[in-house]
Amino acid sequence: MSRQAEPLFWIEDLSKTYDMGEISVRALHDVNLQIHQGELIVMLGPSGSGKSTLLNILGGLDTPTGGSIRYQDHNLTEATEKELTEYRRQHVGFVFQFYNLIPSLTAKENVEIVTEIARDPISAQEALKLVGLGDRANHFPSQLSGGEQQRVAIARAIAKRPDVLFCDEPTGALDSKTGIVVLEALSKVNQELGTTTILITHNVVIGQMAGRVVYLHDGTISEIQENATRIPPSEMSW
Amino acid sequence: MVKQPLHDSPTRSRFQIPALFKKAFRDILEQLSMVVVISMMIMVGAGLFTTMISTLDSLKTTQEAYYREYDFAHLFASLKQAPVSVLQDVVEIPGVRQAQSRIVMGGNVELDSYEGAIRGLVISIPDGGQPALNKLYIRDGQLPQEGSTHEWVISDAFAEAHTLEPGDSMSAILNGRKQTMIVSGIGLSPEYIYQGNPGTIVPEFERFGIFWMNQSAMEGIFQMKGAFNQLTARLTRQADEPQILRQIDAILEPYGGLGVQPRERQASHFFITEEMRQLERMSSIIPVVFLGVASFLLSIVLNRLIRTQRGQIAILKAFGYSDREIGLHFVIMVMVILLLGLGGGILFGVWLGLELSELYAEYYRFPFLHYRLDPSIFLITALVSAIAAFAGVLRAVYNVVSLTPAEAMRPESPVLYRRSLIERMGLQKWLDQPMRMVVRQVSRHRFKSTMSVFGVGFAIALVMVGRMSEDALDLALDQDFRKSQPFDLSIQFERAVSPSAEYELARIPGVQKTEAFRTVAVRFSHGHRDRLSSIQIFPSKHSLQPILDVTGKKVELPIDGLLLTESLGEALRLHPGDSVWVELLESGQEPVLMRVDGFMNRFFGSSGYATFESLKYLIPNGTALSGVVMEVRDGEEASVERVLKKWPLVAGITSTRGIIDLFYELTAQTWLITAFFVSLFAGGAAFSVVYNNARISLSERSRELASLRILGLTRGEVARVLIGEMWVVILLAIPIGILLGWGLTWLIIESLQTEMYRIPMNISSETIARATVTILLTAMISGVIIRRRIHKLNLIEVLKTRES
Numbered sequence A: 001m002s003r004q005a006e007p008l009f010w011i012e013d014l015s016k017t018y019d020m021g022e023i024s025v026r027a028l029h030d031v032n033l034q035i036h037q038g039e040l041i042v043m044l045g046p047s048g049s050g051k052s053t054l055l056n057i058l059g060g061l062d063t064p065t066g067g068s069i070r071y072q073d074h075n076l077t078e079a080t081e082k083e084l085t086e087y088r089r090q091h092v093g094f095v096f097q098f099y100n101l102i103p104s105l106t107a108k109e110n111v112e113i114v115t116e117i118a119r120d121p122i123s124a125q126e127a128l129k130l131v132g133l134g135d136r137a138n139h140f141p142s143q144l145s146g147g148e149q150q151r152v153a154i155a156r157a158i159a160k161r162p163d164v165l166f167c168d169e170p171t172g173a174l175d176s177k178t179g180i181v182v183l184e185a186l187s188k189v190n191q192e193l194g195t196t197t198i199l200i201t202h203n204v205v206i207g208q209m210a211g212r213v214v215y216l217h218d219g220t221i222s223e224i225q226e227n228a229t230r231i232p233p234s235e236m237s238w
Numbered sequence B: 001m002v003k004q005p006l007h008d009s010p011t012r013s014r015f016q017i018p019a020l021f022k023k024a025f026r027d028i029l030e031q032l033s034m035v036v037v038i039s040m041m042i043m044v045g046a047g048l049f050t051t052m053i054s055t056l057d058s059l060k061t062t063q064e065a066y067y068r069e070y071d072f073a074h075l076f077a078s079l080k081q082a083p084v085s086v087l088q089d090v091v092e093i094p095g096v097r098q099a100q101s102r103i104v105m106g107g108n109v110e111l112d113s114y115e116g117a118i119r120g121l122v123i124s125i126p127d128g129g130q131p132a133l134n135k136l137y138i139r140d141g142q143l144p145q146e147g148s149t150h151e152w153v154i155s156d157a158f159a160e161a162h163t164l165e166p167g168d169s170m171s172a173i174l175n176g177r178k179q180t181m182i183v184s185g186i187g188l189s190p191e192y193i194y195q196g197n198p199g200t201i202v203p204e205f206e207r208f209g210i211f212w213m214n215q216s217a218m219e220g221i222f223q224m225k226g227a228f229n230q231l232t233a234r235l236t237r238q239a240d241e242p243q244i245l246r247q248i249d250a251i252l253e254p255y256g257g258l259g260v261q262p263r264e265r266q267a268s269h270f271f272i273t274e275e276m277r278q279l280e281r282m283s284s285i286i287p288v289v290f291l292g293v294a295s296f297l298l299s300i301v302l303n304r305l306i307r308t309q310r311g312q313i314a315i316l317k318a319f320g321y322s323d324r325e326i327g328l329h330f331v332i333m334v335m336v337i338l339l340l341g342l343g344g345g346i347l348f349g350v351w352l353g354l355e356l357s358e359l360y361a362e363y364y365r366f367p368f369l370h371y372r373l374d375p376s377i378f379l380i381t382a383l384v385s386a387i388a389a390f391a392g393v394l395r396a397v398y399n400v401v402s403l404t405p406a407e408a409m410r411p412e413s414p415v416l417y418r419r420s421l422i423e424r425m426g427l428q429k430w431l432d433q434p435m436r437m438v439v440r441q442v443s444r445h446r447f448k449s450t451m452s453v454f455g456v457g458f459a460i461a462l463v464m465v466g467r468m469s470e471d472a473l474d475l476a477l478d479q480d481f482r483k484s485q486p487f488d489l490s491i492q493f494e495r496a497v498s499p500s501a502e503y504e505l506a507r508i509p510g511v512q513k514t515e516a517f518r519t520v521a522v523r524f525s526h527g528h529r530d531r532l533s534s535i536q537i538f539p540s541k542h543s544l545q546p547i548l549d550v551t552g553k554k555v556e557l558p559i560d561g562l563l564l565t566e567s568l569g570e571a572l573r574l575h576p577g578d579s580v581w582v583e584l585l586e587s588g589q590e591p592v593l594m595r596v597d598g599f600m601n602r603f604f605g606s607s608g609y610a611t612f613e614s615l616k617y618l619i620p621n622g623t624a625l626s627g628v629v630m631e632v633r634d635g636e637e638a639s640v641e642r643v644l645k646k647w648p649l650v651a652g653i654t655s656t657r658g659i660i661d662l663f664y665e666l667t668a669q670t671w672l673i674t675a676f677f678v679s680l681f682a683g684g685a686a687f688s689v690v691y692n693n694a695r696i697s698l699s700e701r702s703r704e705l706a707s708l709r710i711l712g713l714t715r716g717e718v719a720r721v722l723i724g725e726m727w728v729v730i731l732l733a734i735p736i737g738i739l740l741g742w743g744l745t746w747l748i749i750e751s752l753q754t755e756m757y758r759i760p761m762n763i764s765s766e767t768i769a770r771a772t773v774t775i776l777l778t779a780m781i782s783g784v785i786i787r788r789r790i791h792k793l794n795l796i797e798v799l800k801t802r803e804s
């Protein structure tokens, strides 16, 4: 991967303040970061340090209150809701801590809800196969375990071949064994499809699978650690 | 690095139902009970709308065609007697296109197969041909032969009531002489589409018939050679009607003219016009009530659905679905409900429209029925229903659109619970823990609770509206008949007779008490308004014909003044104490000014009331009687009636009880069916509000409730939290619903008032009881179902996942 190339994300002096009448919460301030094509970044930090806020802004779910953020030639700082929707639709995939599947749709249909609006998707069936759930396509979320649901969520996120994949504590609700299966799936997608992946976790061990680990503290980046070698999830344990 | 396509892209050409649609349909199935109820409401609303509009259309078209093809007259004049030559004077008035003179007389008819008294209205037609105006539609048989004196055409309703056919014979007492008449044909006339027997409120087809016979025959029987006593006329399009009316009045004045009635005041036409006007007004209110409730329920459902699906909506947004796409998928849900309701509604409406039109054709005597179903009705129905449906969901869909994706990602932030008002008042020591949760829940979700309360309230109101006409008629019949006409029989004479007739009638065995009355035709005028009407004249001491004021209290007739029914007073813009010009039409005298002492209450009909004393010298034969009312010993009514039938001068006998019975007989079934359906719909609406409330609470709060179970509360105690919430809603909804019902009833009744009859605003305690019981029963059923669901609550499953 070429570090010299133009970064995918360019973040400068980013800040986010939540205004709630009398009090305002400074969720992010002075955040500077560049993310390159194909990277796998893990974000670590104590609860309330601003990880989710940063991820949401990167993913176009939220807008910053200060600074600037650019994705390729899109300026996300000043994007309208319509442009953000288009950005999410074309470039971004999400995986959340609580799988957030649509309960009234089967696993396959949950994936199709994304492939149907994507430009160049892989088929829902293929996506499910990629996360090892090819045979559970017609099951409803309530018929799947937590880990399986999370893998459906990953299949859903990657099926449209997103350029960037955002995962907010994807293993937070899973035991370590299931968590590793899920991380394997993410790692596979990152390596085989080259999908830039940003992953939030509370688990320091998971940082070992990343190329870079970004530490957040009190709403700002306190440290960026580069890993010389990336350890595959199957070799991790916690 | 270049993206390598790892797998083949799916072929997208094959048609597939988008997953978002599938979600919408499954969400609908999930809400089935509510969806069914809302669809039904739309169905009823749209159906009634279609029904009313198509019935109205059909009636109008039929009436117009009938009038046109059978030359219905524009003017109707009655007089004592005039030579036929006078007709020429009328025809010569500019603007009069055609005029027809005729003899119209009363008569009595006897049938071997029928006990009761039959009153006939005998009308002359030119020998061997159709009259120029008000032509007859001969359904069966033919017109009387030229020169025949013993043949007549009988009205079809009368023929139907007694299954008479051409060739059948009957006895008729005409001008005091009995003769046998043969039915030459069965006919209908545009003049008698509505055939009210004078003095009654429902057509009594068995006891009243119209008979058309040759002019020459009638001239002979009634000794009116070359004379006539009624005149009808048709005007040209540009005619100045009021001017012509005055001119004809002047021409007929010397011949005992009783006033010219324009078509607008002709009984049959007036009645049908009023009926259509009511139908028209009703078509703009009743369906709106149902559609309004549907709209309201729809907004409840959708708002909640969206609230519980915040997470799902956020996901869709996060994956790049636009507001429009997400909004659209909720709109699809509404469309499905709307289309279900509309489809059913239009079918139901067409069916009911046909049925209703036929019912009208039966009640009103039309020779044919042009059932009209303008396709634009469907369009309007669809439009109106769609507006109602989407008005209800606009806010909900707006909520979706305004949800920012990141905000939606978080579960609804924990709501700020406060100690409720009850607790702040220090009443909490009376509440146990589950009850405290109930109170906080209800007062916390104020919008939601208010919506639910109103939802159930509307259901209560619906039951009340469903019983509106029954209550109103109960009161009207009670006031106008039971209270104002406490006599058993009323006898009307052929013409005013000497007061001694009363004493003779009083001697009939079984008669306990008699009281005389007189009716005189008058024209009231005040300012530029005037009305042809009548004055009912009673003895100054009258107990069988009491007079009730507008509040229902008995009042005395003023000795030298006049009381008017409230409707007449309003039509003439009179106030108590004002003076009104009274023209006694029979006397041909100049109008006199009389003081209006006050108004009295009559729901059916309008006229003035006075004593014999006050009018003795103003009217011809001041003490003569038009009829006598009598109290008859129990069980002897029939025998008294038999004797009366033989009296030469008796023109009609009406029984108060008979009228009331007939009325209830005619309406009872309709009411029963209405009540059944309305209760069903109202119950359904209440159930879906109440039950869905609990169901959604259950899913929204399953974690909380499961936690309570884990903490050691019993199922019963947990159920109380939800069911208690339901009961709070129900108990709040009852008074609010009753108020809503009162308001809706008032609104509908106000819009239905006519000059011919007024509809009282009456909500009986039975109605309130029924509405309340319907809702309580619904609540109990919902309670049982909720309890069963709580019993099935799987603790582990609930806690395993986050509710989404």
Ligand SMILES: Nc1ncnc2c1ncn2[C@@H]1O[C@H](COP(=O)(O)OP(=O)(O)OP(=O)(O)O)[C@@H](O)[C@H]1O
Pocket: A018, A020, A025, A026, A027, A045, A046, A047, A048, A049, A050, A051, A052, A053, A054
């Ligand atoms: N909608 C909001 N309104 C007000 N404050 C908010 C909002 N969302 C987040 N915050 C605040 O912003 C700060 C950062 O929140 P954020 O969710 O980014 O933390 P986090 O690092 O993801 O924490 P965790 O690990 O617990 O998920 C916190 O102090 C939080 O209270």
Ligand SMILES: [Mg+2]
Pocket: A051, A052, A053, A168
């Ligand atoms: Mg977070």
